[in-house]
Amino acid sequence: MEILVFLVPLALMLGLAGLIAFLWSLRSGQYDDLEGAAWRAVGEDRPPEEAQG
Amino acid sequence: MQVTRDFSHYVRAAGEGIKHIDLAVEGVHCAGCMAKIERGLSAIPDVTLARVNLTDRRVALEWKAGTLDPVSFIDRLEELGYKAHPYETESAEATEVAESRFLLRCLGVAAFATMNVMMLSIPVWSGNVSDMLPEQRDFFHWLSALIALPAAAYAGQPFFRSAWRALSNKTTNMDVPISIGVTLALGMSVVETIHHAEHAYFDAAIMLLTFLLVGRFLDQNMRRRTRAVAGNLAALKAETAAKFVGPDEISQVPVAAIHPGDIVLLRPGERCAVDGTVIEGRSEIDQSLITGETLYVTAGQGTPVYAGSMNISGTLRVRVSAASEATLLAEITRLLDNALQARSRYMRLADRASRLYAPVVHATAVLTILGWVIAGATWHDAIVTGVAVLIITCPCALGLAIPTVQTIASGAMFKSGMLLNSGDAIERLADANHVILDKTGTLTLPDLEVTNAADIPADIFDLAGRLALSSHHPVAAAVAQAAGARSPIVGAVEETGQGVRATIDGIDIRLGRPSFCGAEALIGAGADLDSEASIVGFSKGNEKFILSVRQGLRPDAQAVIAALKARNIGIEILSGDREPAVRAAADALGIAEWRAGVTPADKIARIEELKQRGAKVLMVGDGMNDAPSLAVAHVSMSPISGAHLSQATADLVFLGRPLAPVVAAIDSSCQALRLMRQNLWLAIGYNVLAVPVAISGVVTPLIAAAAMSGSSILVMLNSLRARSRAREIV
Structure with missing residues (x-):
């Protein structure tokens, strides 16, 4: 049962990492345009030279 | 005379040498439009960012300061086939967006806490019936407390604040029992954990918050979206005025950049965007949007003109007394103030439910505690059972019952061309049994x-x-x-x-x-x-x-009147226009009851008279003269072409030329109200079943968690039925 000493904090760390990732994505505006984001995923990529401009 | 377009009012600096502007764009519907616009704008040299927001139908643009004029972006979009106009975030919308983000943050925190607490709770539940050591159980309870307490303190803020506001105003709302329930559940669980007890309710408390935040967030998101659409429509109306920047030089500037004392030019065929006084020129002006009167008025030096008047024949110079809608006809302002005071008396269905609910639940909990003490249990056991009653009755499903239906119904209305201004409009619209229509601009096209x-x-x-x-x-x-x-x-x-x-x-x-x-x-x-x-x-x-x-009359006015009659809704016309004009419209539509030449005060008097007889009045009007009666009516609608003031006062705003959204909205709100009531009964029914179990003292945290999520899911599924029906109407 000593394994719990490692596993439980590990599980909590993972949960915390998930929460931090969510808060970061929220802060960086990834939830501002859900409709557009859905389409961007399937849209064509820009040619590389244009993407730089 | 030289005319230039000047959008500098909307441009703001975004870092070193970079300028930023937001444009509202009409006609962006798909991924194709998005790619076309972004490529088209990025191709302009010096543009550093061009990003379309498909949800809000806007483009954010950034460019290197110096060479580029924002007008060129509008022209470029015009070439691509899109109408665009600079957009300025109103403070109302900014507040909604901030609130929406805050709720999402709370929801994120609550959801992650729920998942982690559940991960700890499930071993405890299974360990209780197998071989878990009491020390291990205590350890898990302490870990749960470590997660749940800070999470609840953060994620519970929307409820605690609202409950506190209600209590300091000496009323109650749904958030009061929620806050009491959550606080007691957490407090009792901590005490139980200290005493090495078998059951703790951290999972139930934090899960409750998660479910309720889902409801809150949906509700808020609906409001935010409506605001965004309304903001775009206002921007695309592109209200500008020709302002004199030199003795003989004018610049076309947005209304927001005009200040009292400025002089603007009003050419024939233009709608005046400001209030002011004519200082030079003679013309006829159409004030139908303000008074409802379709006969033109002669304007000369010294004549006051109001925002919304149309200049017909000559060119006028106008000195601005107040930009946009800062001042109004004094009479209308006074009537409006009175009407708005009366309006806040309506009590929402949710608040009426909670006013009954909270005392009953709290009394049951107290009686449970006293009952167990009298029956010989210790105070400790009695209090634990009492708190269990509070937890099991915590209005999780009740909290979801109304926002979920509202979100789905407003989405359906949105599709049929109706925007909701106020959240409780659906409930009030469903009660309406008498419609008062304005003629000019409402029954007729503007x-x-x-x-x-x-x-x-x-x-x-x-x-x-x-x-x-x-x-x-x-x-x-x-x-x-x-x-x-x-x-x-x-x-x-x-x-x-x-x-x-x-x-x-x-x-x-x-x-x-x-x-x-x-x-x-x-x-x-x-x-x-x-x-x-x-x-x-x-x-x-x-x-x-x-x-x-x-x-002309709106194309489907006749069909809509017939549909309203078929629904047993009384109809009458109250118009500020002259008698022959109103008579003609009433005859054409087969409306027996009509009055012409009605002043704003008369309209209010008529609505009050109908109220006395017990009628619930739906007022539909567009003019500034309708604004007070829109506010005084039980529920009100305004077309998007109406005066700003009436749109701001109306509960619902409909888009486009047809009048059909009026009937569609009545139908979907009746359906929605039915579903809300069903949901409330479902939630109450569940409590009636669960409370005896809780009183008897056999509720474990597992039962509480299962019952809570079960009832919430049931209510959400029932709300989704508002969606299927709405498709038939559209």
Whole structure:
């Protein structure tokens, strides 16, 4: 049962990492345009030279 | 005179040498549009960012300061086939967006805490029936407390704040029992953990918050979206005014950049965007949006003009007394203030439910504790059981019952062209049993149309339309639009107050006053031209014609009136216009009850009279003169073409030319109210089943968690039914 000493904090760390990732994505505006984001995923990529401009 | 467009008001700095502007764009619907716009704008040199937001239909643009003028972006979008206008975030929308983000953050925290606490709770539940050591159980309980307590303190803020506000106003709302329930559950669990007890309720408390936050977030998101659409529509109306920046130089600036004391030019065919006083020029102005009266008023030096008036014939210089809607007719302001005070008396369904619910639940908990003590249990056990009652009855499903339906119903209304201004409008609209309609701009379309186009040979009508393109007069604009004219006639000359003339192949053609075209004789002989129309003459050599131009009824007005009658809803017209005009409209639509020449105060008196008789009045109106009656009515609607003030006052705003959204909205709100009531009964029914179990003292955290999520899911599924039905209406 000593394994719990490692596993439980590990599980909590993972949960915390998930929460931090969510808060970061929220802060960086990834939830501002859900409709557009859905389409961007399937849209064509820009040619590389244009993407730089 | 030189005219320039000036959008500098909307441009803001975004870091070192970078400028930023937000544009509202019309007609962006798909991924194709998004890619087209982004590529088209990125191709302009010096543009560093062009990003479309498909949800809000906006483009954010950034460029290197110096060379580029924001006007060029608008022109570029025009070339790509999109109409765009700079957009400025109103403070109301900014607040909604901030609130929405805050709720999402709370929801994120609560959801992650729930998942982690559950991960700890499930081993405890299974360990309780197998071989878990008490020390291990205590350890898990402490870990749960470590997660749940800070998470609840953060994620519970929306509820605690709202409950505190309600209590300090000496009322209650749904958030009061929620806050009490959550706090007691957490407090008791901590005490139990300290005493090495078997059960703790951290999971139930934090899960409750998660479910409720889902409801709150949905509700908030619906409001945010409505605001965004309304904001775009306002921006696309592109209200600008021609402001004098020099003695003979004018600049077309957004209304927001105009200040009292500025002088603006008002040309024929333009709608005035400010309140002010005429300082030079003579003209006729159409004040129908303000007074409902369709007869033109003569304006000269010293005449006050209000935002929303249309200038008809001459050019005016106006000194601005207040930009936009800062001042109004004093009478309307006073009536509006009174009406708005009366309105806040309506009590939402959710609040009515919680007013009954909270005392019953709290009394049950207290009785449970006393009952167990009398029956011989210890105080500790009795209190634990009492708190279990509070947890099991915590209004999780009740909290979701109304927002979920509201979100789905407002989405359905949105599709049928109706925007919700206030959250409880659905409940109030469902009660409405009497409709009062304004005539001008509500039953009729705000723009003019040619009524006798069919009597005129097509080639002549076409020619008249092309000639009309050379005039600014609104009647001429209506003729040009009706004829679908594209290319103006070269060399056409406008004679102020008379009309336009040109020469084609040596033949003189004229459009304007019948006397200007020598067509007076036709008016006397003219068949059944109604008295409300403006008569325009057209002559080509010796051939003479007359055109009758007037505000037409909305295309589906008749069908909508019939549909309202079929729903047993009383209908009447109250209009500020003259009697013949109102009579004609009422006869055409088969409405028996109508009144003409009604002042704003009369409208309110009539609504109050109907209220006394127990009628729930739905007021539909667009003019500034309707604003007080929109506020005083049980529920109100305004078309998007209406005055700002009426749109801000109305509960619902409908888009487009048809009147059909009015009926569609009534139908979906009736359906929604039915579902809300069902949901409330479902939630109460669940409590009736669960409470005896809780009172008997056999509730474990597992039962509480299962019951809570079960009832919430049931309520959400029931709400989704609002969606299936709404499709049939559209």
